[in-house]
Amino acid sequence: MAVSVGSEPTAHEDHHHEQSFWSKYVFSTDHKVIAMQYMATGVVMGLIAGFFAYAFRMQLAFPGMDVPGFGIVTPADYVSLVTNHGSIMVFWVAMPVLLAAYGNYLIPLMCGCDDMVFPKINRLSYQVFLLSAIVLVASFFVPGGGFGGAWTAYPPLSAKAEYNLTPLGSSLWVLAVALEFVAFLLGGINFITTAMNSRAPGMKMYDIPVVIWMLLIASILFMLSVGPLIAAAIMLLFDQNLGTAFYDPNRGGDPVLWQHLFWFFGHPEVYVVLLPTIGLTADIISVFSRKKLFAYRTILYTAFGTGILSFFVWAHHQFISGIDPRMAHIFTVTTLLISIPIAEMMFVYIATLYGGSIRFTTPMLWALAFIGEFLIGGVTGIFLGASGADIYLHDTYFVLAHFHYTFFPITIIGFYGGITYWFPKMFGKMMNETLGKIHFWGTIIPFNFIFIPLFFLGMAGQHRRIYNFEHFPELATPGLQNIRVFATTALLIMLSFQLVFFYNFITSLRKGKKAGKNPWKANTLEWTTESPPPHGNWPPSELPSVYRPPYEYSHPDREEDYWPQNVPN
């Protein structure tokens, strides 16, 4: 249904007839509805994963306690909780919210077209995704319980029921992951095609907003990297259920094969979820500092550079996994090289603030917090990419704290940054700023108090996925236990502040101030249509054309401090 570059907009019959509830909200092909479906599903899954974190953090702080709302956390529960917390947060929260929800919502709107190129594939993508989420949730309730072999699912543990003791749970987990990949492959086809072929007339490559570029690069990275893991997942399903021996060393297989295939996907995957947040951060800081992005092209090149390098670093997850020790040198070099584009990206964002007129709105606070917090994630990654230091730090809480300092800014801060920025467009209402800021500080401060202490636990030698440290005298000291209690307390505070967000969301939806078309005085095309945009995004006769790049803020020739992309002069 999309309009390709240069062609005349045509009237679409189906935009005008009345739609039933089912075809409008459940079986819709409208990219905005599909985006909402992805977001709602992602948020629900996020609540489940947050609850899991609550349960296992309580067990770590108060071993053996009857956790309110969960009960006693047995060792089997514990490994299943940490496994599924990680799996859900990566595959069923970060991916659907950042890539699918923002991708679906923003690509057609910011490119100035009426929908995705393949709306029905888009709908199918969500349906397969929903199925994958249902399969995963079902796996918690089958006999034996959910899979507990970590989100990385290393065989032989994941491959044989006699080892993992979850015959059904582990198969359903692999099946859910494979289905999830199918959903995102379908979505990726749409994202790439739409952004490449259906842009508004006049929108050249360098007129595309950074967030769209990032969603595009993320989709390409995902599609290039996921193939090996789908193959790996099918082999794992066969090993589990058909008695094959792809990963069984006793019958000629190799368990390390899985690790290579998993991380060949797994490391680009980090950038698949990182790039959308990098992108929306760029858009938000540009709008609220009323500044043109510093070196727009450099940002794109660093993203391309990061994307390409990300295919050559996977074995830094496997330094001590028994690969040839000489390989570690190569992967140390490639891994540390990634610091160059990422550092450059951060420098560019910071440079954008120079000379700005910075407004500390809620979305801006989230975007700035992303920069401030992600820097911690970035610099701590250097310790782990350096093979010599990783000998000690591998699989300790230092790793855990490091990647939470990347994934939390990416997923949670990225989600809140995006939702608070585009809420007026999505729902036509403004969110409450005071509540927004209370929620912001109530999330960011405890977040640091959860994870800074975990760096120190890692330095003290505490390893991951251990349900209770009483068996390890060096780790069972009162000093270290106090740190665990401290982190858990911070988690409880952070979780309780999330209620403020949901309260703000619902009351703003009902009683919020009307937003109008362009409440933030932003330049990009989504702000040129009604809030919320109608089916088809613009009336067919009013589809926008583009005359300039997206970040012309505070231009010296203009009275106003913004210059929308669709305004001829």
Add this chain to the structure above:
Amino acid sequence: MIIQDWLAQVSTYAGSIDDLFALIGVLVGFWFIVSEGVFFWLLYRFRAKDGVKAEYITGEEKHQKRWVSWPHYLVLICDIFIIYGAVTVWYDIKQDLPSPDATIRVIGQQWAWSFVQPGADGELGTADDIATVDELYVESGKLYHYQLEARDVMHDFSVPVFRLKQDAIPGRVITGWFEPTTPGSYDIQCAEICGIGHGVMAGTVIVQTPEEHKAWMMANTPQVRDSISIAANTAR
């Protein structure tokens, strides 16, 4: 802020890993403080003020870009130092194995560690081998090779005070080394999830002085142990 504040160093190479950690800490700490400092200063300096319009800077011109490209060359130089340090430490610990005074076998299985060390003949695989479970007795100042195996799933032989960590893979024997320095009892952790018992897969390494270790060997060598029990039986 350094590792040895949190955990003792009990092997000859523990210090080099901790030093590398400290080197990286200094280098990235510098960048972290500078970046965050500039970041917060800009936020304060350029907060919105009535009647002040933002500047129009493209960042595409050379004299502007150098504000980003110079720091970025400096990052590259720091990377080179870090890579040098990482590669050297890695080479000494994982790649270039010094010749051993003794070789032991370490076997991980759900959920216990077994150890086999040579008896008086110094050879593995002979009748006087000493097998232990969950307790590894070694001598300080003696260089050991370990041959690491796994019976069922992946495990990981980790002795935090040694800064020693190595995955154990079913179907492979992986050789590495360590040389303990200070007598005492220390934790062995399994550092790779290995099923529901992962959290109880604890072991202890007991580093003994040469005299203690000799006595322990005497008391635990199979024939000696047998002859002691024979003697006891005869006496009864």
